[in-house]
Amino acid sequence: MDKIRLGLVGCGGMGTRHLYGLRELVQTPFSNVELRAVCDIRRENAELAALEAEKLMGVRPGVFTDLEEMTRSVPDLTAVDVVTDPSVHHDVVCQALDLGLHVMVEKPMAITVKGCQQMIEAAERNNRYLSVAENFRRDPSARLVRYLLETGAIGTPYMALFHSLSPSDTIFITPWRHLKERGGALLDMAVHFTHMVRYQLGDIAEVYGDVRLVEPVRRKPDSIGDTYTFYQNRHRAMQAEVPATAEDTSLAMFKMENGMTVNWLVGLSGHGGCGGEIIFGDGGSINGFGTRGGSISMQQRGQEELTQEEILASIDGFALEPLAEHLFPSGVSAGDPAVDWKLIALEYYELGDAILNGREIEVDGICGLKDVAALYAIFESARAGRTVQIGEVENCDVYEYQADIDDILSLQ
Ligand SMILES: NC(=O)c1ccc[n+]([C@@H]2O[C@H](COP(=O)([O-])OP(=O)(O)OC[C@H]3O[C@@H](n4cnc5c(N)ncnc54)[C@H](O)[C@@H]3O)[C@@H](O)[C@H]2O)c1
Incomplete structure (x- = not known):
């Protein structure tokens, strides 16, 4: 099978997990991506990633600290996978597109809506694919x-x-x-959720929101769950405390284009918690929007609640794409220790298939921008003290909160 030649840019925590995702793909008959190089402004991170890649896939990729040099040095590089922190997504992605490369970039697409706009323009100007790696929807x-x-x-x-x-x-x-200008926890985590609200329920029309910074000082956790060498090393080196500038708690009401209303409460702070995802219809309800390694249930009018397995057994016509069927033959990912990597494998495969065979990109620049705008609509509504129309946020007409970030980053 033809393969695209890929460079990984950003070899931190998620960059490392992308290598495991690529290994999942490479092990299947669908393998259409070949890792040629890794790049990080911190050489030690790129070196560690190269070591991981060699361990996982048997070939050591080239190691670089500069994207332009990597593109010059690696013959016929087709695409890059950008997994840097979000505050530089727009810089790195626009540079890669201008160098003639196709790009997959981790969510959130960019640090602000203006950053997203610049990336869409760069993809159009260079006639290259731009894909946003939003893994939750692929579960x-x-x-x-x-x-x-x-x-x-x-x-x-x-x-x-x-x-x-x-x-x-x-x-x-x-x-x-x-840190607000680097991509706060809400942007990082909850952009998955605005994406899932939009994926399942369609476009948002207007948003009323409130955001709070509840924990002004964050302290180093005693341990970090992940066993990857990168995460363990970073945990050891982490400072004891971080003064926080990014809000950590949000409440919103979304009015959807189709007339639905969505009640949102998302954050990581304070002393109490709550969790739950339900979609109510006039003939039943679904528990869960779907998530990485998650499972859902459904209750139809007058019926017993069905588990995901029972739903699958009771319906006809539902099918995953062939690679997903191969990776998740039971149609359930809950309890699968490799689920994180398998969803990344699906993202890589789609990018390769788009470049080699013209397949459509599922989460393109416009979709990535809408996810970021939906999240910032909560912040902009809180700043403006009123309900905002999503169009005002997507067009940057309501932009005070993000303008502060653009100023700090000199993003114009
Ligand atoms: N989809 C998911 O489930 C998921 C999970 C975690 C992280 N992410 C996303 O992945 C991205 C990275 O997050 P992370 O946790 O790996 O961050 P991280 O801080 O662990 O890693 C970022 C890496 O990028 C490097 N870097 C920064 N600027 C660079 C540049 N200009 N060129 C090359 N390298 C550069 C850093 O040195 C670091 O090694 C973020 O966008 C984050 O939201 C997604």
């Missing part, structure tokens, strides 16, 4: 929810609830996730 649970909604399994949906609020005052993965 079998998310695909199933979408199918159930499309086929009217719960009738006409009218309201939904999306709550994910965990008490915490510790550093969330990295210190940068508490």
Whole structure:
């Protein structure tokens, strides 16, 4: 099979996990991506990633600290996978596109809506693919929810609830996730959720929101769950405390284009928590929007609640794409220790298939921008003290909150 030649740019925590994702793809008959190089402004991170890649896939990629030099040195490089922290996504992605490369970039697409706009323009100007790596929608649970909604399994949906609020005052993965101009924890985490709201329920029309900074000081957690060498090394080197500037708690009401309302409470702060995702329709309800390694359930009018396995056994016509069927033969990812990597494998495969065969990109620049705008609509509404139309945020007409970030980063 033809393969695209890829460079990984950004070899931190998620960059490392992308290598494991690539290994998942390379092990299948669908393998269409070849890793040629890794790049990080911190040489030690690129070196560690090269070591991981060699361990996982048997070939040591070239090691670089500069994207332009990597592009010059690696013959016929086709694409880059940008997994840097979000505050530089726009710089790195626009540079890569201008160098003639196709790009996949981790979510959030960019640090502000203006950053997203610059990336869309660069992709258009260079006639290159731009794909946003939004993994949650590729989980079998998310695909199933979408199918159930499309086929009217719960009738006409009218309201939904999306709550994910965990008490915490510790550093969330990295210190940068508490700094507004680097991409706060809400942008980092909850852009997945605005994406899932839009994926399942369609476009948003207007937003009323409130955001708070509840924990002004974040302290180093005693341990970090991940066993990857990169995460362990970083945890050892982490400072004891980080003064936070990014809000950590959000509440919103979304009015959807289709008339539905969505009640949102998302954050990582304080002393109490709540969680739950439900989509209500006039013929039933679905518990869950679908998520990485998650499972959903459904209750139809007058019926017992069905688990994901029971739903799958009771419906016809639902199918995953061939690689997803190969990776998740049971149609359930819950409990699969490799689920994180398998979803990344699906992202890589799609990029390769787009470049080699013209397949459509699922989460393109416009979609990535809408996810970022939906999240910032909560912040902009809080700053403006009123409900905002999503168009005002997507067009940067309501932009005070993000203008502060652009000023700090000199993003024009
Ligand atoms: N989809 C998911 O489930 C998921 C999970 C975690 C992180 N992410 C996303 O992945 C991205 C990276 O997050 P992370 O946790 O790996 O961050 P990180 O801080 O661990 O890693 C970022 C890496 O990028 C490097 N870098 C910064 N600027 C660079 C540049 N100009 N050129 C090359 N390298 C550069 C840093 O040195 C670092 O090694 C973020 O966008 C984050 O939101 C996604």
